[in-house]
Amino acid sequence: MADIEIETPSDAVRVIRLNRPERLNALTFGLTAELHDALDTVGADDTAKVVVLTGAGRGFCAGLDLRDFGMPPEVGEHPWRTARTSGQAFMSSLTQHINQTPQIVLAAVNGPAYGGGLALASACDLRVAATSATFCAAFIKTGLTATDIGLSWFLPRLLGASRAFDLMLTGRTIGAEEAERMGLVSQVLPDEGFEAAALAIADTVAGYTSYGLRASKEVMWANLDAPSLPAALALENRNQEMGSAHPEVQAYMANYSKIVTKS
Numbered sequence: 001m002a003d004i005e006i007e008t009p010s011d012a013v014r015v016i017r018l019n020r021p022e023r024l025n026a027l028t029f030g031l032t033a034e035l036h037d038a039l040d041t042v043g044a045d046d047t048a049k050v051v052v053l054t055g056a057g058r059g060f061c062a063g064l065d066l067r068d069f070g071m072p073p074e075v076g077e078h079p080w081r082t083a084r085t086s087g088q089a090f091m092s093s094l095t096q097h098i099n100q101t102p103q104i105v106l107a108a109v110n111g112p113a114y115g116g117g118l119a120l121a122s123a124c125d126l127r128v129a130a131t132s133a134t135f136c137a138a139f140i141k142t143g144l145t146a147t148d149i150g151l152s153w154f155l156p157r158l159l160g161a162s163r164a165f166d167l168m169l170t171g172r173t174i175g176a177e178e179a180e181r182m183g184l185v186s187q188v189l190p191d192e193g194f195e196a197a198a199l200a201i202a203d204t205v206a207g208y209t210s211y212g213l214r215a216s217k218e219v220m221w222a223n224l225d226a227p228s229l230p231a232a233l234a235l236e237n238r239n240q241e242m243g244s245a246h247p248e249v250q251a252y253m254a255n256y257s258k259i260v261t262k263s
Helices: 027-041 087-100 116-123 151-159 159-170 178-182 193-206 210-225 229-244 247-262
Strands: 004-010 013-018 050-055 104-109 113-114 126-130 134-136 173-175 187-189
Touching: 004 027, 004 193, 013 027, 013 116, 050 087, 050 116, 050 159, 050 193, 104 116, 104 193, 113 116, 113 173, 116 134, 116 178, 126 193, 134 159, 134 178, 151 229, 173 178, 173 247, 187 193, 210 247, 229 247
Parallel strands: 013 050, 050 104, 104 126, 113 134, 126 187
Antiparallel strands: 004 013, 134 173
């Protein structure tokens, strides 16, 4: 059985499902390799606009499988395992890969998101949680540092430094409601029908143009580190000016104008 499954619930939406439910979808090097492959597959799919990342069973991802995480591929056996990439870097680059995926990536957190699981969710562009979902940075509990798999980069940008330090240094577990109050997730949805509700959000987002979504992702992440307001405005202006001449955008705006006129 594959550790990762790709599903196509609609023309513009793909689901990447972590598929080790017996271990709460805990990370191994095998799952890591398959997740890299899945992200490459959807990233090369020009019809896909939104990717939903979720877990099979009752968990999102419980972090590293400490019972048996396996061995990384040998150098050259996998595109993301290069001569300068250690096993640690092979796994941690999953968050960079999610961030670089051109589609909007929505984390549908259906259960525990601990350690590396929290990092994967944090690397996504959007996050929604089931009522029963729980979150824990967890890394500090190993005796190593609280910083791993990109969490020290993503979490302060989502929550601010104070709350990021809190979660990372205490190792405490928070529920979905506190995660929403902190801003870690944007919505908490009922457990019953959770995946359908998450897919409905994905469908709404996928209703916009590919150009608009991909350029928005590019600018939003870039402008989190913009050195000044003029620099941020320059990047926004570039994409708006380029978009106004894009055939997909022109067709969308013409149709939108007709709908507005009729209403």
